[in-house]
């Protein structure tokens with residue numbers, strides 16, 4: 394069944410989703426460079442507004458809009474004023490499943506990069522420095538991996554880490570599925586026990602008032618001085634100043650961060666440490682994840698306009 398309506402795409406998204414929307418009968422305006430003031434002015438002309446992470450769908454945009462649906466081609470909804478949208482009965486959707494393999498693979502890559510100092514080995518080699526003796530690493534096999542937040546991404550990491558013969562410890566405020574626990578042998582515990590017992594800790598919780606600075610000086614003090622921390626979730630969950638102090642004082646072996654309290658990161662002391670690896674929020678930045686997210690969002694929009702969901 395064809396549908397009618399106008400769709401404004403405000404950020405660059407994979408072409409596959411745009412093609413699906415057009416095939417279903419929708420008129421799509423693709424404006425990946427649209428500026429905030431232009432969006433406010435244009436918002437009343439569209440039934441659907443689609444964004445990725447660049448565009449902020451503020452209360453001002455929502456107040457000016459006639460949209461029935463606001464869609465985020467990605468996981469979180471941090472850049473959409475969901476309360477303001479709900480007050481106007483605008484449906485807000487996202488594609489939480491689409492990036493879970495991509496983020497899990499990045500987290501595994503960052504763990505190996507930390508354990509073997511791969512970025513430092515590469516950059517010193519390129520400078521002509523053969524620093525083999527300084528690069529005594531550690532194996533992942535047999536080590537304890539603490540997964541904080543055992544949702545879509547946390548479970549994918551668990552399965553990948555199991556294949557690397559790591560032992561899994563999990564903490565979540567929501568019950569972790571029994572099938573997953575029996576499949577992977579994960580030991581489910583409280584946060585402090587996880588922190589005290591893990592050799593690697595990877596975080597996969599959403600950004601909420603409860604998770605803000607969940608990793609603070611007290612929590613770092615509980616971790617093993619040989620432990621590595623990986624954060625590919627949201628920057629707000631780590632108190633970056635406390636992490637800097639813990640790393641500088643060798644109370645933690647290293648950290649890999651894909652996300653920051655402010656992006657791009659302004660905490661130059663932290664990102665400049667030799668035992669910190671930084672990537673520019675690339676967790677979902679794979680062709681496969683972007684294509685899947687744009688197809689999932691297009692499908693949801695079409696089904697909503699048909700009244701099926």
Ligand code: NAD
Nearest residue numbers: 468469542544545546565566567597598599625626676677
């Ligand atoms: P999800 O909703 O499937 O899983 C999150 C889990 O965290 C849930 O099981 C939830 O119960 C748990 N949780 C919530 N609050 C908690 C708390 N206070 N303590 C312990 N557990 C808690 O989400 P997901 O798809 O696995 O995504 C996880 C995170 O990854 C999100 O923050 C998301 O924004 C982020 N993410 C980052 C990138 C990136 O580019 N780096 C890409 C995608 C997702």
